[in-house]
Amino acid sequence: MLRNQRKIINSLWPSRIPNEEYATRRTNLMRILKKEVKTGEKQVVVVMKGAQKSYIAPDVPHAFRQKSHFRYLSGITTSDCYYLIQCGVQSSSSELAILFANRRSEYEELWEGPLPTESEWEKTSKFSEIVPTNRLLQTLEKVVDKGTAVFFDTSSDDFLAKFLQTKANSVRDINHFIERLRVVKSENEMDSMRDVCNLGGQTMSSMISGARNLHNENAICGLLEFEGRRRGSEMQAYPPVIAGGVRANTIHYLEANNDLNPSECVLVDAGCDLNGYVSDVTRCFPISGYWSDAQLSLYEALLYVHEELISYAHNMEKVRLSALFKRMNELLAASFSELGLIKSTDHKEMIHLAEKLCPHHVSHYLGMDVHDCPAISRDIDLPGNVSFTIEPGVYVPMDWNVPEFRGIGYRIEDDVATNPSGGIELLTAAVPRDPIEIQRLMGTTE
Structure with missing residues (x-):
């Protein structure tokens, strides 16, 4: 890759x-x-x-x-x-x-x-x-x-x-x-996408490194704006989702004005706008810099799905977003079953519960708009130079039958593009996903 x-x-x-x-x-x-x-x-x-x-x-x-x-x-x-x-x-x-x-x-x-x-x-x-x-x-x-x-x-x-x-x-x-x-980018457009996604990844990384123990979601919003603009972003690509604790279960939560509890994780979904092209990145991290056992185990279960999806897309003969979505649900069901978040052993029911825990698609096209080219089907084989997101999520309701995970909401989102010679290119490699690397950014581990 x-x-x-x-x-x-x-x-x-x-x-x-x-x-x-x-x-x-x-x-x-x-x-x-x-x-x-x-x-x-x-x-x-x-x-x-x-x-x-x-x-x-x-x-x-x-x-x-x-x-x-x-x-x-x-x-x-x-x-x-x-x-x-x-x-x-x-x-x-x-x-x-x-x-x-x-x-x-x-x-x-x-x-x-x-x-x-x-x-x-x-x-x-x-x-x-x-x-x-x-x-x-x-x-x-x-x-x-x-x-x-x-x-x-x-x-x-x-x-x-x-x-x-x-x-x-x-x-x-x-x-x-x-x-x-x-939907199919020229080589010049691909360079534009590399620029803005690199910028978006660096902005997210810098925000995480400065977010430890901030007391309000709005402070993170200001930090995002500062880190992006000082690097050259013209504006934020869209109103960012900055959701602490259970508010992360509102997929497009936009208020970003609530206090943050030191024991909570925060979900940040944000992008930069540069020369008419946009990035779209989501990361989750503990506001204190330290994961609880439940927070870490659920995050690692979702991260496993994310990494497998990137590998799966890279090795597909022809990338098809609908196939990627089907694969996401299969991986979520298996990973959450192993974690104990899903109790059923019936395959059909496991898929149903996975879809309930992650009710959105795994991907959308990306380019000049964040939800780019909505008229283009997600059930087609993609040629080279098509940029899109990979974003599995998990949103555990407060009445879920596994108490230790209730109220936790995560999404891990990266921007990628099909390569004309095969495979995919990871455009947002500038921001880590690994939980230890996230802690390293926050200064809470060596």
């Missing part, structure tokens, strides 16, 4: 995606969409709506992140933009792109700063024309006719979707076509 050993040379992480790769993506998308046109349709028009700036209160904006599909095709990270790509259905037809964006006034620049220049936008999006957003409908009136197949994120704007339906011959959702491209 390949392990990513890239070291940070400095705090800067330049984008790995060259400008010409965005043009390749658009060409590849058009090649797919042209195969979808109906009889009589003479051109394909793609309409992309970027993320809009939103506010948590008057004059207080939310942190902004561009929609991943929009960034994937245009490279533009500015808010409130639209992007149009037009191409005839003939193989020889060339693409025409229009960017819809507004410039800031001098007064707006005083408060918010300048936007990128038109030449900076053009480097990645290669538009032939830039148009103010208030002329979007006027432009679409000229471009779209009854010989047009329009592809658009139909859930993003009901008004615009209905407008396009009155003008075009057909309007179809574009998301799953883009996801077919995004």
